[in-house]
Every structure is written in C-alpha cells, then in structure tokens.
Amino acid sequence: MKNIVILISGGGSNMAAIVKTARQEHWERRLGARVAAVVSNKADAKGLVFAREQGIATEVLDHKQFPSREAFDAELAMVIDRHDPALVVLAGFMRILTPGFVAHYAGRLVNIHPSLLPAFTGLHTHQRAIDAGCKFAGCTVHQVTAELDVGPIVEQAVVPVLPGDTAELLAARVLTQEHLIYPRAVARLLSH
Template identity: 50%
Template sequence: MKNIAVLLSGRGSNFKAIYNAIETKKIKNAQISVVISDKSDAPGLKFAKEKGLNAFFVNPKEFSSVEEFDKKIVEVLNSFKIDLVCLAGFMRIITPYFVRTYKNRIINIHPSLLPSFPGLNAQRQALEYGVRFSGCTVHFVDEEVDHGPIILQAVVPVLPNDTVETLSERILKEEHRIYPEAVKLFVEDKLKIVGRKVIVKED
C-alpha cells in the first residue's frame, strides 16, 4: 500500500480527481494518507476533512523562513511514511531541501505543454503567444520551477475565440484525466527516470 500526500492551496480539483480514482479502484494499493494546505480556508482542505482524511493547515506566517516551513511539511510527511507527494494547486515554490528529501517522489501538474509557458498564468501566456495547441503536463519536481522530467502530457487545441477561462476549462478536463493516470503509474512502480526522460515500463 502506497501512502500519498496531497499539498494544495485552493479548490483541490486535481486532488478530488486522484481521490475519486482511488475510491473507484482505478488506482489500487494506494491511499491518501494526508492532505496539507497553506491556506486555512482552502476548499480542498474542507473537502478532505469532510471525507474523513487527515487534513492539516500549516500556516507559513508562523515560520521564520520558507525552508523552516518546508521542514515542518516534511516532518508531517515523514510521520505518515509518505511514498508520493502530489502537488495539486500548491501555490508555493518548494525549497531544494524539500526536493532533496523526497527526490523523485514529488509530482506536479502544470497547465501547459512544458517546457513552454512555465510559472504563473500559463494559459494567458499561451493565448498571448498565439500558439495553436496548449495542454497540461504531469512531471517530477526538481529544484527548478516547472522543470523536472515529464511523465505525461495531454494536448488541447487553442480555438480562435478562446479566453483564459474557456481554455483553462478545457485544459482542466485533461488535467483530471492524466494526473490520476500518472499517480497510477507511480503506484505500480512503472516509472523509471533516465536523465531527463521518464520511461514507462511495460507490463
């Protein structure tokens, strides 16, 4: 049984997608052991509590530095013997200390086809650049922002009349599809990192 932690700051829609995949046995031999948020009023945290999950608010303002905050997060993760950390709209850049401690065990989803449009407002970046296709990327987290080895991607066409909202909505549907799939592959020990490439092992 793999223990999964989810870190979130907002509504947690990707967290819910992973939760539902576990509940419906699309992902087997895994459980969400803890959910952590840096926002006390995050809807995703409320959902976790309603489902009876271990759910904690860790207040960044109580720590003297970002690394001290991350040390507290790692302390909580260690107490639950976490195998995989899923960032699901966690609006903080995690420190090298955190990345090293959970090396190759932290994954994130980003609403663009990385390496294009890293950072904030990826959908707006895509529209302003005039690309014909965008999408989303699940990747391992390394010490650079939106940079680690890519696990899965999904392509979404950019339509002539798209707004940030309409494009975001279509990308989000794909996020909810590929993030649980990436978690499933990790849980089944099917991912191998070779340099910058992630090799998906066959059955």
C-alpha cells in the same frame, strides 16, 4: 500500504479527482495505495472540506507563521513524513519549494502544470499561450526538481486553442484534462 500525501492551497479539484479515481479504481486493493493525508498552507482551502468529508486526514500549516521559506519547508516535511509517503503530490500548492525539500522527496514528488512543458513555465500560462499564437495548449504531470517546472515529464494532455479563447476558457478546457491525466500518472508511478 503506499501512502499518498497531497498538498493543496485552494479548491483542490485535482486532489478530489485523484481521491475519486483511487476509490473507483480500487487503488488500495490493486496498487496497495491510498490517499493518506491532505495538507494545506491555507486554513480556508476549500479542498480541505472535501478531504475531511472523505475521511482523509487533513493538516494545515500556515506559511505566514514561519520566519523563512526554509523553516516552513522543514516543518512541512515533518508533517508529511508522519504519513510515511510513497508519493507526495502537489495539486495546486502555490508555494515554491526549497532545494532541500525537493531533495528530501527526490523521485517521490510530482506536480501538474497547466502548460505543455517545457513551454510556459511559471504563471499566467494560458494567457501566454494565447498571446504567443499557440494552436495547442495543455497540461503536464512532471517530477519535481529544484528548478521550477522542468523535471522529467510523466504525462501530458493536449487541447486546442480555439479562436476567441480567453485565458479563462482555455483554463477550463485544460483543467478537464488535468483531472484525467493526474490520477492516471499517479497510479502509474505507484505501480512501479
């Protein structure tokens, strides 16, 4: 069985989209894959409730309890590795990961970013796209490398930037696409 471990920090809407798609598309039978665990750095992450309701193992590892980013990432890797992951999926996990952590999961670590990479790495992507006068925005599933938001692109989706858009309106339009392309990209990665 190819185990998927999903990391979240909040509501986990992309995690939920992956879990629902895995069930609807029978990933266990078709791909020999399942979401084995959801791990959060925040005990109050709403996505943990959904994961537990689905019978998925959950774990919380509070980054504030560690003296350094390296110490947190080392413990996080031990938690993840207990589930023998074929793929580690970042779904709104709001931590910058250390090079050692990224290297440990090289080729097995993916993220979704709310812009058409390589444009607008980092934060506040929607407002930056509006401020730049972009006609299109979107989202990107990419392999994670030590450099933030620049790993090889797996899949992208494009949405129009409409007249009068606010960052919130654009973010909502992009999020609907995230929920479509992230499960598709994960399935594709698992089928190789």
